[in-house]
Amino acid sequence: MLAGGVGGARFVRGVRAACAERWPARTDDATAPGSSSAGAATSADVTVIVNTGDDLWLAGVRLMPDFDSLLYALAGVNDAERGWGRAGETERVAAELREWGVGWPWFTLGDLDLGTHLARTAWLREGATPSQVAERLQRRWPLGVRLLPATDTEVDTHVRIDPSLPDAAGRDELHFQEWWTRYRAAIPALGFEQRNLAEARPAPGVVAAITGADVVLVAPSNPVVSIGTIVSVPGIREALAATGAPVVGVSPIIGGRVVRGMADACLTAIGVETDAAAVARHYGVRSAGGLLDGWLVDGTDAASVASLEEIGLVAASVPLWMRDLDTSAALAGAAIDLAARTR
Numbered sequence: 001m002l003a004g005g006v007g008g009a010r011f012v013r014g015v016r017a018a019c020a021e022r023w024p025a026r027t028d029d030a031t032a033p034g035s036s037s038a039g040a041a042t043s044a045d046v047t048v049i050v051n052t053g054d055d056l057w058l059a060g061v062r063l064m065p066d067f068d069s070l071l072y073a074l075a076g077v078n079d080a081e082r083g084w085g086r087a088g089e090t091e092r093v094a095a096e097l098r099e100w101g102v103g104w105p106w107f108t109l110g111d112l113d114l115g116t117h118l119a120r121t122a123w124l125r126e127g128a129t130p131s132q133v134a135e136r137l138q139r140r141w142p143l144g145v146r147l148l149p150a151t152d153t154e155v156d157t158h159v160r161i162d163p164s165l166p167d168a169a170g171r172d173e174l175h176f177q178e179w180w181t182r183y184r185a186a187i188p189a190l191g192f193e194q195r196n197l198a199e200a201r202p203a204p205g206v207v208a209a210i211t212g213a214d215v216v217l218v219a220p221s222n223p224v225v226s227i228g229t230i231v232s233v234p235g236i237r238e239a240l241a242a243t244g245a246p247v248v249g250v251s252p253i254i255g256g257r258v259v260r261g262m263a264d265a266c267l268t269a270i271g272v273e274t275d276a277a278a279v280a281r282h283y284g285v286r287s288a289g290g291l292l293d294g295w296l297v298d299g300t301d302a303a304s305v306a307s308l309e310e311i312g313l314v315a316a317s318v319p320l321w322m323r324d325l326d327t328s329a330a331l332a333g334a335a336i337d338l339a340a341r342t343r
């Protein structure tokens, strides 16, 4: 699976539940990953390739927001109401950092969350790679799936903006997190650029996971800065082109609107309409050098299924709103079923 943060986490939890239902852990499999997290034990081998474009250095620590969103959601320690961060979070350290003028005053680092960032940074300083750090962070909770950063190279996304705009203060680019969190994506983006992309390589295990998969799922995540970043790491698009597995995506757009967040600002910036079929055409059909074999749209967008099948996709409409674990699991099951139809 390829995934970003919020849409990614909901979908991945659904996939884990759908797999546990279809392929329950064997009883002799007591030590299988996930066997002790209630209801999530599966014999299916699920790897999530996680967007690293939102990562950044802040206040001396390395943040990996999408990875942590997935980690916390799968471990069940996330703040489900707020939609990000840890449950039961406090912000005492953030208040001190503000007093010291360290970090970004508009970007709050929770105390529990800072514990994760400190551990990660400590291991990085000791010489571990980001994917080795990711592996260590996952030992704490039985997740039932494996999270793998797309790359060990720091490919932090930057947003190009017009320096003459008042908020730009003369700057012609912002780190993605400043544009997204401070300005709520309201400054028109002229483009997105991931750092070090030319030298970036897929993290160990990424290419093997894709080429060895039975099914590849593209989560309903931000098509530009989440999925777009993952597939722009040299070697990942090639692995997706080469795999014998069907590649099935789920639309993050329902009825011409993003369900949560501001991904429409990213689509507009790259000239793609905020529309389920337009995102599928942007990803492209695998037989013509694109990413996808199959695409799921919401019932509201059922009228686009015929036109998607005309361009060579296997398409279907199902409910795409992930309101809770059941709706997420039903959606994941529909994606797995669509993959079977592409064969």
Ligand code: GDP
Pocket (backbone or CB within 6 Å): 003, 004, 005, 006, 007, 008, 009, 010, 066, 220, 221, 222, 226, 227, 250, 251, 252, 253, 254, 257, 258, 259, 260, 261, 262, 263, 264, 320, 321, 322, 323
């Ligand atoms: P981020 O890293 O937190 O921005 O999260 P993602 O990269 O996973 O993408 C967020 C996008 O996921 C949103 O803009 C939505 O378009 C999409 N999304 C969120 N919730 C849902 C949902 O319930 N259903 C569908 N189909 N898409 C969703």
Ligand code: CA
Pocket (backbone or CB within 6 Å): 004, 005, 006, 051, 054, 065, 066, 226
């Ligand atoms: Ca993200």
